[in-house]
Amino acid sequence: METTSTTRKATIVPLLQVQWDLDVARPVPIIESKRVFLEDLSGMLKADNFDLWKEYLSESQRKQVVSAKVGIVHRFESSSHIGKEEHESKSLLEQISACLQILRPTRSRFQTIQLKFLSDSSTDIFRFSHPQETLPNIPQSDILNTIRAIDIERLHTISPRFLKLAENGPENVVRAARYFLIGYSEIVDNFISSLVTSRIIKHSKKNRLPTFSEVFSRFFDEEDEIVELAKSFEDNIEGYMEWIGPDELRVARDCFEEIRSRVLELLGEGSNAK
Structure with missing residues (x-):
């Protein structure tokens, strides 16, 4: 056996x-x-x-x-x-x-x-x-x-x-x-890490991972709405004086969902999103 x-x-x-x-x-x-x-x-x-x-x-x-x-x-x-x-x-x-x-x-x-x-x-x-x-x-x-x-x-x-x-x-x-420890930050970190390890994007200067908004600025114009949404997401998830309030979390969530919808739309999958 x-x-x-x-x-x-x-x-x-x-x-x-x-x-x-x-x-x-x-x-x-x-x-x-x-x-x-x-x-x-x-x-x-x-x-x-x-x-x-x-x-x-x-x-x-x-x-x-x-x-x-x-x-x-x-x-x-x-x-x-x-x-x-x-x-x-x-x-x-x-x-x-x-x-x-x-x-x-x-x-x-x-x-x-x-x-x-x-x-x-x-x-x-x-x-x-x-x-x-x-x-x-x-x-x-x-x-x-x-x-x-x-x-x-x-x-x-x-x-x-x-x-x-x-x-x-x-x-x-x-x-x-x-989601207490995972939160938005780890989702974003895993997303960026996967792009770097797949060689889709490179590390920023000093060998650090690029920020969330920097990732989108490499694919879109700085004035593009999706880059502005990414910056707004970062600003709200960072909080004020080390605190993140419910209003900031709601805004961050809405920005994240809007970015997701926009990316799926660009990929031609918007109608099939789950």
């Missing part, structure tokens, strides 16, 4: 803004039943892990990720390269990260990294989400926050209930939990 071999893997969310005395000498449980712990990342993330990703992560981004000494870790086994287990693990840590950001807002850019453990105890990174260039919008009073031991204790208590609410709660709560 043929047996399927499995590989030990992990999804990691590095935590960059942690209190200096946060003790991770031993893994700290977050959701033990799901094998999610706060762990010491020493030895898991090394500079040479990212050698193959130089085109996608700048040197400063690589250094920042490697500098993280603490992170949320979900360990699992998988028999495929990227399949159901990998997607479920990534989704799990995205939701737990959203819960942590609600409990203790920080200006950290949450990023998921997936790796496998090799036979010689080294690690090999095979998937990661591109870190957002813009910092999260949080109240001014929370800008200097760091993750403390008490925040992890609260996460341990609340996250199982948060996951149930995010999965089975009222529709508006489910949507809010799902």
Whole structure:
């Protein structure tokens, strides 16, 4: 009888803004039943892990990720390269990260990294989400926050209930939990990243991704309505004094929908849009 071999893997969310005395000498449980712990990342993330990703992560981004000494870790086994287990693990840590950001807002850019453990105890990174260039919008009073031991204790208590609410709660709560961390910024970031990796557009100066409006200005005149819509979207999603109000979100959403309709119309698919 043929047996399927499995590989030990992990999804990691590095935590960059942690209190200096946060003790991770031993893994700290977050959701033990799901094998999610706060762990010491020493030895898991090394500079040479990212050698193959130089085109996608700048040197400063690589250094920042490697500098993280603490992170949320979900360990699992998988028999495929990227399949159901990998997607479920990534989704799990995205939701737990959203819960942590609600409990203790920080200006950290949450990023998921997936790796496998090799036979010689080294690690090999095979998937990661591109870190957002813009910092999260949080109240001014929370800008200097760091993750403390008490925040992890609260996460341990609340996250199982948060996951149930995010999965089975009222529709508006489910949507809010799902998009809390992802939001418009990650949608835009993934859109721009796909254009760059497909070589449709190039990085801007200093090897950074172009902004949303810069992408459209490369295909349309500066005075074109679609470029103006993209700029309006950026202005409203940025907010005022680090806040984004409901009116700004509505305007940003309307701009985004108008841009989408215009692009589909130009592609000749406007009548078939879903």
